Amino acid sequence: MANPASYRPRTGEIPTNPGVYRFRDPHGRVIYVGKAKSLRSRLNSYFANPAGLLPKTYAMVHAASSVEWTVVGSELESLQLEYTWIKEFKPRFNVVFRDDKTYPYLAVTMGEKYPRVQVMRGDKKKGTRYFGPYTAGAIRETMDTLLRVFPVRSCSAGVFKRAEATGRPCLLGYIDKCSAPCVSRISPEDHRSLAEDFCAFMGGEAKRFIAKLERQMADAVGELDYEHAARIRDDIAALRKVFERNAVVLSEDTDADIFALHEDELEAAVQVFHVRGGRIRGQRGWVVEKVEDFTTPDLVEHLLQQVYGNDGDSHGRLPREVLVPVEPSNAGELAEWLGGIRGAKVDIRVPQRGDKAALMTTVRENAEHALKLHKTRRAGDLTVRSQALQELQEALDLPVPLLRIECFDVSHVQGTNVVASMVVVEDGLPKKSDYRKFSVTGPAAADDTAAMHDVLTRRFRHYLQDKSAQVDESLLAPDPGEAEQPGPGQQEAPLDSTVQDSTLQDSALQDTTTPAPRAKFAYPPNLVVVDGGKPQVNAAARALADLGIDDVYVVGLAKRLEEVWLPDSDFPVILPRTSQGLYLLQRIRDEAHRFAITFHRQKRGKAMTVSALDGVPGLGASKRKALLAHFGSVKGVKAASAEELSQAKGIGPALASAIVNHFSTGDRAAATVPAINMSTGEIIET
Missing domain, CATH: 3.40.1440.10 (GIY-YIG endonuclease)
Incomplete structure (x- = not known):
């Protein structure tokens, strides 16, 4: 280096x-x-x-x-x-934007003497017009339908040359889905004109062709040529089928590409909808690995560079309008550059309101789903999971394989409703049955490091208790045929007095014949990951050291720069941005954060919805709901008499009297509370 x-x-x-x-x-x-x-x-x-x-x-x-x-x-x-x-x-x-899947395009090779319609993937070729991208099934159906109306050549070069040599067209020529230029049924000029009409239709001029065919059908009917009129009718139906496949989303004169992206610290997913003639003609997606410290405007700039950079010979793919989520860096120069490629002005802007902004929201939702799907597929790949675990073990220089990883995160709002989460990953996959939630109270809720120390202490104290209970269970339940007393040199292992649990000990003494099942915290992790930097890591390591545990390794993942911190280290471990091990740590950390946030919101919501009815003896949750549904609010319940309360579902006379007494007693107590001078402690009024 x-x-x-x-x-x-x-x-x-x-x-x-x-x-x-x-x-x-x-x-x-x-x-x-x-x-x-x-x-x-x-x-x-x-x-x-x-x-x-x-x-x-x-x-x-x-x-x-x-x-x-x-x-x-x-x-x-x-x-x-x-x-x-x-x-x-x-x-x-x-930054390199890679397709999140391989999309086929409907291509017309206008650079050849006899243009050919075909499905193409991969790099774009000079002199070829591209339409799409489409899904694999839709593009075959579209091509098959359009060849009925625009019988452009679709055979390979080998088939074309063989037909020229034999003077016999292929099957498509016999069923009128090819104009058979190979046997001179159509001149090169007329065949090129047919291919240009095909491109014009795919480029958004469908209504012009449909109107032209409708006039021809009317003329055929006027001449009593009903057979020809019927063929034209079927052609119109075929064109309408293709034309109506894409829903109208914007005005018919709108040609635009609408980009949106969803990103995290390591990757970004990009989606684009291609709108031509007000209809969505195609969709495409990319996933980019953030090997650079790019802002969103920088990502948008490089995205437009790579998407349109090869379109100098294919102006049809660059529309008049490019809609983006944020204005790219060097927007003016970028618009001028794209305008030079297209040969006309290109407007790059951010939609603020209306139909275009609504469609941008839809594209953004697709980007969010694409990134989630990308991460899910990568996490589900056995080879990638194994690679991630191996890279992480080597980067952290750990002597044991990472069969089980536990990650902890603390969540609160300004020190209130402090909670923590524990998520578990075994063999690179989440094990949700082992997830745990912790409520943190007292001095431990003072700050994140104290909360982290408290949570790790509680988790591994449970582990030691379960471990001691298992040892005690095995000693109290000898195998059949063995002596019940310890043999020479054997000694019963005592419970650790600092962590033993009387409940677990008593339960172990009740059954001396059936081994107890593995307790919930009896499996220690190989690695503990905490959400945070050096302070959180040191707090976690101190908690393990206080319990005498020295075979569990601790690291922390700091979110700002994705640094991996080790206990008592002055510098973090920097994993490559494309490291599968870093992706694994990030997924575990994000899952712990999600689990902690969910629990925190539940706890905070429950604390905020404590009702004045909670203190009424004999009034359970279902009856509280019935009262609120009947009177509309707690205020309405307070104002009701005992007779009115009895009319609510499940409320009898005795319970109604208890509710009235509860509120009357509370009101009297509130009315007699003295006012106190907080500086002197004296009562200033009664």
């Missing part, structure tokens, strides 16, 4: 102009490309104090061995050059 100081350029050597810079590794490979308004300011930031750098920046500058830059005339030029270099060098520290 190189020392950044060994290749740091002198400050005076770096120009203050806008430009693009490249970091190279010792083998000369470009590992990062970036642009800057001021090269001097940006490059100096990479050679700051290493302790203050973000993990990705720290890793990048230590992996590099040299840096070089190119001065350009404007920010627009820097945007273009940065994109060109990223596509050329594919630097590993740059």
Whole structure:
């Protein structure tokens, strides 16, 4: 690993102009490309104090061995050059948007003499028009339907050449789903015109073609050519089937791509809806790993660069309007660059209200679901789970495999309703039956570290109690045929007086023949993860040390920079941003946080809904609900007489009198409470 100081350029050597810079590794490979308004300011930031750098920046500058830059005339030029270099060098520290699935496109090879309609995946080719993306089933159905009206060639080059040589078309030519240019049934010019009509229909001009066919059908009917009219009628029905498959979401003159994203600290999921002629023509998604410290505007800028960068030969995919969740960095220059690619103005904006903003919400929901699904699939992969556990064990230098991991999190609002959660992962999968919730009260609720110490102490005190109970159980229940008394040299293991539980001890003495089942806390984890940094980790380690437990390892995951802290360590462990071990720790931490937040909200909600009816003797939960349903509020119950209360469901005369007495006694008590001077303690009125 190189020392950044060994290749740091002198400050005076770096120009203050806008430009693009490249970091190279010792083998000369470009590992990062970036642009800057001021090269001097940006490059100096990479050679700051290493302790203050973000993990990705720290890793990048230590992996590099040299840096070089190119001065350009404007920010627009820097945007273009940065994109060109990223596509050329594919630097590993740059953001790369990867498709979350492989989408097929309906493609028309307009660059060939006889254009061909086909389903294509992968990289885009020059001279080919693309429509979609579609799902695999929908695209085949769409293509089969449209070839009835627009019989464009769809065969491969080999089939086409064989038909030319034999003078006989393929099956599609015989069933009128191909105009058979291979045997000169149609001229090259007319076949190209047919392919252009196909592209125009897919590009949103469906109504024009449907209206044209309707006129032809009317003319055929007028000429009493009913057979021809029937064929045209079927063609119209086929076009309408394709046209109406996509619901109208915006006005018919709207051509837009609507982007939304959902992100966490490590990844971001992006979704885009392609709207053409007011209809959703396709949907696409990406998942990006955040190997850089990008803000959301930076992510949007790089997303638009990568999505539209190869569209110079395919203007149909770049619409007039691009709707984004936040305005990208260098929005003006980016719009100018995209306008040059499209050959016309491109408007990049954030929808604020109306139908477009509503559709943006739908796209965002798809992005949230995509990220959740991506994490679920990765967590369910046995190979990935094994890799994550192995990477984590090696990174933390632990001598035991991580078969069981427990994670703890504390949740509260300004020190009130303090709770904690314990979630369990075995073999990389959550074991929800072992999840536990803790209420934290007293001095332990003073701060997060005290709460963490209290929770870990309680959890592992239970473990020691269960362990002692199991030892006691095994000693009291000898195997059949063995002597009931300890043999020579054997001694009954005493319970630890500091943690023994009389209830567990008594239950162990009741049955000396059947071994007790494994108790709920009898399985210790190999690793304890706490949500927090150095203070929380040290508190957890201190709790284990106080109980004499030395075979359970403790780490903490600090949320801000995803640092992994070890007890009594001055520096954190920095895992690579793409590490499966880091993903596993993050998932466990997030699950513990979710579980703690849920319990905290339940407890807080219960505390906030304590009713004045709770103190009435004999008035249970169901009868309280019946009273509130009958009178509408506690105020209505207070104002009711005993006779009126008796009319409510389940309320008898005795209970009604008790309710009236409860409120009358409470009102009298409230009326006789003296006022006290809090500084002197004297009663100032009665």
